[in-house]
Amino acid sequence: MKKPWEILKIHPVIIGIALSVFVVGIMSVYELGIRVSTENPKYINQDLSRPQTVEKINCPEILVEYLVEALGEQDIDKALRGFSIDESIMKVSVRNEINKQEMFYTDMMIAPSGHYDIYNEISAAELSGKYVREFEYILKELPDFEKAEIKSIDIVLPDVQKSKEYQSKGQKFSEVWGGDCMTEMMVLLEYEQKNYLLGLTMNHYKDYWKIIDLGSELTSTTNEKPIREITEDEYKKLRGTQTIKSYMNDLQKELKVEDMELYGKENIEVENMLFSPNYFILNSLKEDTPEQVIEKFIVCIEKKDLTSAMAYCMPENVTADDKTTIDLIKKQEKIAKELKRFCYGFLGYDYQNEEKLDQIGKSGSKIIDGLDPKYFMYFDWSDIILVDQQENLREYIVGCHYEGEKYISGFTLVNQDGWHIQSLSSNKFGIEPGENRKVTDQEYEKILKVWDEK
Structure with a gap:
């Protein structure tokens, strides 16, 4: 068996080319990783780029x-x-x-x-x-x-x-x-x-x-x-x-x-007069597959990066020439409300319905303590289940665990020059936008079994 330096002496050109390809490949992967991980979830459009002319007014x-x-x-x-x-x-x-x-x-x-x-x-x-x-x-x-x-x-x-x-x-x-x-x-x-x-x-x-x-x-x-x-x-x-x-x-x-x-x-x-900007415009973050979007979205939650999580729900990018419109801001409000309910539900209680504190069984302080984002790191997801498939639309159920309880949430995704989240919901399972539904072990196993068979 020839030793490495002997092979190098016999085929120096081939070895050189191979090493060059290897290095270029590593650099490409590195650059791709950097591009994905540092893509800004916010965008400065034409309106936001305008500088302020006044700081504050006391009149x-x-x-x-x-x-x-x-x-x-x-x-x-x-x-x-x-x-x-x-x-x-x-x-x-x-x-x-x-x-x-x-x-x-x-x-x-x-x-x-x-x-x-x-x-x-x-x-x-x-x-x-x-x-x-x-x-x-x-x-x-x-x-x-x-x-x-x-x-x-x-x-x-x-x-x-x-x-x-x-x-x-x-x-x-x-x-x-x-x-x-x-x-x-x-x-x-x-x-x-x-x-x-x-x-x-x-x-x-x-x-x-x-x-x-x-x-x-x-x-x-x-x-x-x-x-x-x-x-x-x-x-x-x-x-x-x-x-x-x-x-x-x-x-x-x-x-x-x-x-x-x-x-x-x-x-x-x-x-x-023009005050300083006090709102933001979301970029649209997309991935090549719907599963990648779901995984990246969950990682964003775990890392407490709620802005990027919202950006994965944004349907299209704005451009530098775009102006801030009522429809654009309303779209972002809808995304924020879905994500807020998703976070609340994941942290143990879906506060969607109006309830008195004695019904909830918590004081205001206990409710706020339970919404501490430090608990996001315990988002333990286990299954991503495809439940509906159309040409440019996919619907998934995601199973997760928190404090010994099992939850399911819905993800509806569409493909528009890349996959993004259309809604944190599932029509197939009747899961409302942003809902994290608590299920029993038996209910969860039944879901797994039914969709495994399909």
Whole structure:
């Protein structure tokens, strides 16, 4: 038997070529691995690439003008930037809201990002989706919104809002959403010879204001229907006689907070205003086979990478020329809600139905403790079962284990220049989007047996 160096002497060229091919192959595999593992699940489109021109505003009426102008331009990106998305996802206390309501269900609140920042992107997608649906309602009610003219911007019933009863309510609001104080405002718009009231709920953060929601309880507007027709006489009754600045000075004295300024008149042109981006656009992550997508999705959950998990559910990529649209943001909201339910269900309880705490058998603190993403690492999946197959569609059941219990979840995938998740559901098994269904050992074995035979 010839020794290696003897073979090298006889066939140096062949050995050299073989080594070169081997090295190139290793490098290709390495580069592929790097490409897949570092692909960014977020994308900067044309709108998000626009730089901010103002950091913050402490004059709430300017913020209202900013929103009206953005909606008139149908500039969804600009409008969203005026809302307290970043502030809310960091400061929200889902625990306090649960204890206040003495109940809990999945859609009662955004994900608990104020407790665990791993949920930040889910919460951001939920909030931005909520806000664009409010924009959508306004633009359907007043389709040529650019024709709307501002007649007046005011504090709603200032004497009521300064009352101890109302301030107590505001304190409870701040205990859930953070910030110093909230204030209800309204704007009177003239549109096609009719008057409309748009209600807004503003939240203050030490030295600036953001819009935390559209709709105002005192004006009988809601986040589902934030704008309504109104007469000038009714509007005057809601406005009272106090100016915004005077109201803010009174409110600051009432709150007795020295290191906070509630009002500062800024000299800035609204048309040039643009706040920093506070939402994101998902890339679409795809794989060559549906099984690869499911496996990568599960790995994302285990590694607490919920943004990439969401990206595997995104049907198509945006491009640099794409603008932020209502439909795009709503699509991401749907993905976020499915993933939130999936995570909740995997962590032991599907909170889909409204239940009192005594029915759930947990306090608000225990519920939030149980949603800690540190438990994602225990996602122990065992089987990926194909249950339906069509030309460019596959449906799977995935079995997993958590704390000694067995669960099944559904995955419906489609092939559009690569496989991605269409829905975390299974029509075949009646598994709803995002549902993680607990099953007995016998039920699980029966599922395995039936589909093994097929």
